[in-house]
Amino acid sequence: SVSFYFGGIDDGYFRAAFGVGLEEVFEPEIDFALDAGLMQWEVEADDGSLVPESLAASSGKAVRADRRRLQLTKEGKRHFAGVISLFYSPGVQAHVAQLPGGEPDVADAAREALERRQARKQAEVGGVGRSTAKAGNDASGQRQEETSADSTDDFDFGNILFGGPCNQKCPFCIGLHLAPSLTSTSLRTPPSELKGLPEFIKQMQASGTTKVIFTGTSTDPQLYKYEADLQAVLREELGKDCHLSLHTNGLLAMKKLKIFNQYDSCTLSLNSLQPDIFRRMHGVRTMPDLATLLSVSEIPVKLSCVVNKENWEEVVGADGSFLPRCRDLGLRRVALRMVHTPMTARQVTAAGGDGQPHEEDGLGRRRLLEGKVFEGMSPVRFFRGNPVFDFGGMECTVWDFDHTESRSINLFPDGTISDKYLLGAAPQPQSPNHHIAQK
Structure with a gap:
């Protein structure tokens, strides 16, 4: 799984962390997102702005090739939950894909999930320890x-x-x-x-x-x-x-x-x-x-x-x-x-x-x-x-x-x-x- 940060994924940081590029790991997912107009490749200019890669040469701005980002388009933001689910693990993918589209929906769902997980962890620290094999009598009295x-x-x-x-x-x-x-x-x-x-x-x-x-x-x-x-x-x-x-x-x-x-x-x-x-x-x-x-x-x-x-x-x-x-x-x-x-x-x-x-x-x-x-x-x-x-x-x-x-x-x-x-x-x-x- 990868995380979206400001509506996109930084290929340079991903490559630095894992030694492999996004396109090598998520080729079919990226191809789909690009073909459907849900995402586009952008590069970071020296002034910090993002420029569509296809327009970089004619933008007149100096860009950094090592700061290439896969960004959500306007259309992609309308289908935010579905797009991010492409890059999540299958278990998370199945859940996120069923959420309504839009960043607030996903953010609220994520926040609630984190709160529930934190509550479970606190409960475990409070005494729900590791259970072990145990023997007992069932309803019929059998061991x-x-x-x-x-x-x-x-x-x-x-x-x-x-x-x-x-x-x-x-x-x-x-x-x-x-x-x-x-x-x-x-x-x-x-x-x-x-x-x-x-x-x-x-x-x-x-x-x-x-x-x-x-x-x-x-x-x-x-x-x-x-x-x-x-x-x-x-x-x-x-x-x-x-x-x-x-x-x-x-x-x-x-x-x-x-x-x-x-x-x-x-x-x-x-x-x-x-x-x-x-x-x-x-x-x-x-x-x-x-x-x-x-x-x-x-x-x-x-x-x-x-x-x-x-x-x-x-x-x-x-x-x-x-x-x-x-x-x-x-x-x-x-x-x-x-x-x-x-x-x-x-x-x-x-x-x-x-x-x-x-x-x-x-x-x-x-x-x-x-x-x-x-x-x-x-x-x-x-x-x-x-x-x-x-x-x-x-x-x-x-x-x-x-x-x-x-x-x-x-x-x-x-x-x-x-x-x-x-x-x-x-x-x-x-x-x-x-x-x-x-x-």
Whole structure:
């Protein structure tokens, strides 16, 4: 992220601080801002005034080439929040982009956020210290181990993971390989009785984390009976900055459209657009009506796709029809990942390999980036250490769970709280050597 100072960014200071120019780091963002007339390059004259770079030669003023600034234009100031969000980290970007345009709106929002953060820090100094692993009895009287995340840690998001039966039968579902307690049924448990929820919220508040993802270990979160009630509880507890995201297979999205649109964003798990391949990968024949859902969705929808031998050709191989079809449907973001094998990943990392999760179901050690669709392409940027490619205006992120820089706090159905991003690393009796697909 970079800061705006007097309506612009100083390229000279940026280069002095980081040893690289703005255009080398933010090339696509700058190209967009320039092409749209939202920003322009200006240089500082000896008298301290700023002169448009295109007019510097004819201005009659002596200018300093080392004091080059990327400045907001009059039009850019009308869309201030959107422009500055181009240069912020993805988490801040998602929040700022939704603010009304104009400097006062952003300034007020920033001031309020800083005041809330300062209040949290004062509360922590006043006695909310570092929490540790603790054991206790749950409502049924059973002894339960709960791993509490460090309250002073920063997390990108929190996961509320539901357990129970599912409306799909994905053969690589992570729930097939977790301890039974981590997939115990919670689909008919009201928010007031969800094990671990008060502690989860407390740790979210203490760490300043405001994004919560509704997802599952063995089920789809839209099967949860009290979905709308839990949305309301979290918005009340986490305040107006709360961002609720849904990670779903999409089968119930149209039926529960009102609740679906109460989220702030959605990630839809869809591994194929071809019915026969979809059936083999999802275990059911019914496909979500993606085109209709996108047409009525009031929130951003990203698509997440697991790649294995079944859909390799369609997604990244010679066929390569998956990404263009997603783009044509109106999707703007797609994430690709391979079936994750914890044991293989640990062995690769220990051996000093590339750390990319590999499969043993027919793909061998073929990596996603070796797919034909990526030939001749270079990433336009990186997100949490993962390369992002541009497919005609649609972003495609190639995700590597072992190398990602993301951090999360996870609430499991039995009340276990884990700060391990990989769900398979959560406390459990045993770690089976099986393939799992990270939710």
